[in-house]
Amino acid sequence: MNYSGGFLQNMYVNLLKARMLEEKIVELYHQGRVPGSVHSGVGEEATFVGGCLALNEDDYMMTTHRAVCANWTKGIEINKIFCDLFGKKEGTNCGKGAAIRICSEKVLGMSGTQGGVFVIATGAALSLKLLNKKSVVLAFFGDNTSNRGTFHESLNIASLWKLPVIFLCDNNQYGISINIKDSTSVENIADRGVAYNIPTKIVDGNSILAVYEATKEAVNHAKSGNGPYLIEAKTYRFRGHMEGDQRSYRTREEESQWMEKCPLRRFENKLLEQGVITDTWIVTEKNKIEKEIENAISFAENSIDPGKEDLFKDIYA
Amino acid sequence: MRKITFAQALNEALHEEMMRDEKVFIYGQDVAVVGGLWKVTTGLLDKFGPDRVKDTPLSEAAMAGMAVGAAITGTRPIVEIMFADFLAVCFDEVYNKAAKWRYVHGGMFEVPLVIRSSMGATFGGSAEHAQCNEALFMHTPGIKIVLPSTPYDAKGLLKTAIRDNNPVLFFEHRALYNTKGEVPEEEYTIPFGKAEIKKQGEDITVVATSRMVSRSLSAAEDLKKEGINIEVIDPKTIVPLDIEAINQSVKKTGHLVIVEEGNRTGGVGAEITALVQENVFDFLKKPILRISSLDVPIPFNDNLKNMVIPSTTKIVEEIKTLIKK
Numbered sequence A: 001m002n003y004s005g006g007f008l009q010n011m012y013v014n015l016l017k018a019r020m021l022e023e024k025i026v027e028l029y030h031q032g033r034v035p036g037s038v039h040s041g042v043g044e045e046a047t048f049v050g051g052c053l054a055l056n057e058d059d060y061m062m063t064t065h066r067a068v069c070a071n072w073t074k075g076i077e078i079n080k081i082f083c084d085l086f087g088k089k090e091g092t093n094c095g096k097g098a099a100i101r102i103c104s105e106k107v108l109g110m111s112g113t114q115g116g117v118f119v120i121a122t123g124a125a126l127s128l129k130l131l132n133k134k135s136v137v138l139a140f141f142g143d144n145t146s147n148r149g150t151f152h153e154s155l156n157i158a159s160l161w162k163l164p165v166i167f168l169c170d171n172n173q174y175g176i177s178i179n180i181k182d183s184t185s186v187e188n189i190a191d192r193g194v195a196y197n198i199p200t201k202i203v204d205g206n207s208i209l210a211v212y213e214a215t216k217e218a219v220n221h222a223k224s225g226n227g228p229y230l231i232e233a234k235t236y237r238f239r240g241h242m243e244g245d246q247r248s249y250r251t252r253e254e255e256s257q258w259m260e261k262c263p264l265r266r267f268e269n270k271l272l273e274q275g276v277i278t279d280t281w282i283v284t285e286k287n288k289i290e291k292e293i294e295n296a297i298s299f300a301e302n303s304i305d306p307g308k309e310d311l312f313k314d315i316y317a
Numbered sequence B: 001m002r003k004i005t006f007a008q009a010l011n012e013a014l015h016e017e018m019m020r021d022e023k024v025f026i027y028g029q030d031v032a033v034v035g036g037l038w039k040v041t042t043g044l045l046d047k048f049g050p051d052r053v054k055d056t057p058l059s060e061a062a063m064a065g066m067a068v069g070a071a072i073t074g075t076r077p078i079v080e081i082m083f084a085d086f087l088a089v090c091f092d093e094v095y096n097k098a099a100k101w102r103y104v105h106g107g108m109f110e111v112p113l114v115i116r117s118s119m120g121a122t123f124g125g126s127a128e129h130a131q132c133n134e135a136l137f138m139h140t141p142g143i144k145i146v147l148p149s150t151p152y153d154a155k156g157l158l159k160t161a162i163r164d165n166n167p168v169l170f171f172e173h174r175a176l177y178n179t180k181g182e183v184p185e186e187e188y189t190i191p192f193g194k195a196e197i198k199k200q201g202e203d204i205t206v207v208a209t210s211r212m213v214s215r216s217l218s219a220a221e222d223l224k225k226e227g228i229n230i231e232v233i234d235p236k237t238i239v240p241l242d243i244e245a246i247n248q249s250v251k252k253t254g255h256l257v258i259v260e261e262g263n264r265t266g267g268v269g270a271e272i273t274a275l276v277q278e279n280v281f282d283f284l285k286k287p288i289l290r291i292s293s294l295d296v297p298i299p300f301n302d303n304l305k306n307m308v309i310p311s312t313t314k315i316v317e318e319i320k321t322l323i324k325k
């Protein structure tokens, strides 16, 4: 496919933002400034950003604990993202759901019990179909979470009723410490699609264009009334399951092999080679993003905590 | 006034609400083509078509969880879970997703859904097709729980449930489906959180739910012959619970008995007991009595089953014993 320079630059900026956000969150965590755990998505940004960029504004998305960066791509204000990270009142969830549950009208939130995403995304897609809306739901999920029964129930129903939902697996090879070989009976998560008569695609999850193109195709498929799609993006979690994880279950060699395939550096080199971007342009962009992030952090750190008036609010509508 | 069955009353509520609001839709196992095992969804498919009335595969987790996804994106799903026992299969979706999605997302979403489920120990049922497990769901904030006891209440409460912008668990006792009662032709709804005094009395306050309301009312007649005049209160919804109505009655009678079909331990009665002793302890003349199913899995054999489920006779005997204490 041919893309304009502006399109590729925009894609790069989103990817860079995601990486810088993810790295900043890790840094803040180790400075003791995050009042909770951090499941870093460093190394997997191409999957999250590429998938998200294939959506229109009126499409829906559901994230995972590892896809915090996709919220920024989807247009949620960075101030709010940091407020949620710190549990502040001005976040999207009023200090009640942490950074994993950043949400908006179009970002439907996250299920703390892994596997809730499948049923909720499928139900949202059913709703969109009933309302005759021309939108889709993009549901991110992890490889190990595909072992929940809800995955199988949802894929069956989504296929049966031809619902506009895209299941996008970030297969980072691990669920906490367990390697996919020890958790999953098939080699590829995508192999499971055939059991439910759902078209699938396996892509290089460290190639933002590959993820984008596959998701775009899935979106078109769903919007044409053809039902769900299952995409598997093969990628790798650069860091531990959560910060503090010593990664005793895998080797440093394995990690460095994957780090060679860093999704940001690969895309950057490609665009530099093509002359779409330059080193000085990158520096300018980095500075802009850095400033945006620093401003957001100070906004969030100086903003208020939720209080007594919020405690019982929103249990019921 | 005309008399119709509990199942017909529910069916009318569904017809009326689906007519009133096209965002309302319903799905469940065998609800569309055959109108449900309990004949509550009869005629809906013909009237509203296959988009709004759907048969689902055997997938309770998806059924309940999808309702949350649909509700947060602008529709108003009603789900039939065939047996309340099967709510255990979608416990996460009810207890963690439906009940908490709004709160943990800071009020971003409304979750207007209804899960209807049949319950109760009836002919031929045993452990996994017989339970009244409403108390399980009372433990989490975020979900409303309805226990209709008459056709009139069934209709009015279901209409309220469908219009509520929160998740509602609606428990239909299977022994009640064929019971008849007066239901007006005119439109009406019944508010949540408002108890009804089914029978006035001065001696003992009896709080009863679902099928136990009629058993308590029968017990009231027997007890009257013995000179004991009980007051029977039906809270109709246990979340929200009209504890004020119960407090007021206890202030008058000085005695409280709770009759429920669920298990005793951690039951609805346990919660009401705790609340009443917190609120009006000084008015109590005797310990609070709980009459409930015994804490055993519900056995198949009728001889055994009858020992487990509170009968009218048992209610009468236990209340007489309480008075003599």
Ligand SMILES: Cc1ncc(C[n+]2csc(CCOP(=O)(O)OP(=O)(O)O)c2C)c(N)n1
Pocket: A064, A065, A066, A112, A113, A114, A115, A141, A142, A143, A144, A145, A146, A172, A174, A175, A176, A237, A241
């Ligand atoms: C139902 C449930 N079981 C277990 C957990 C604990 N848990 C959180 S993340 C996780 C690993 C998930 O692995 P995967 O789906 O591959 O996602 P990844 O963390 O790799 O992004 C586990 C076991 C949970 N949150 N919910």
Ligand SMILES: [Mg+2]
Pocket: A142, A143, A144, A170, A171, A172, A173, A174, A175, A176
């Ligand atoms: Mg994983």
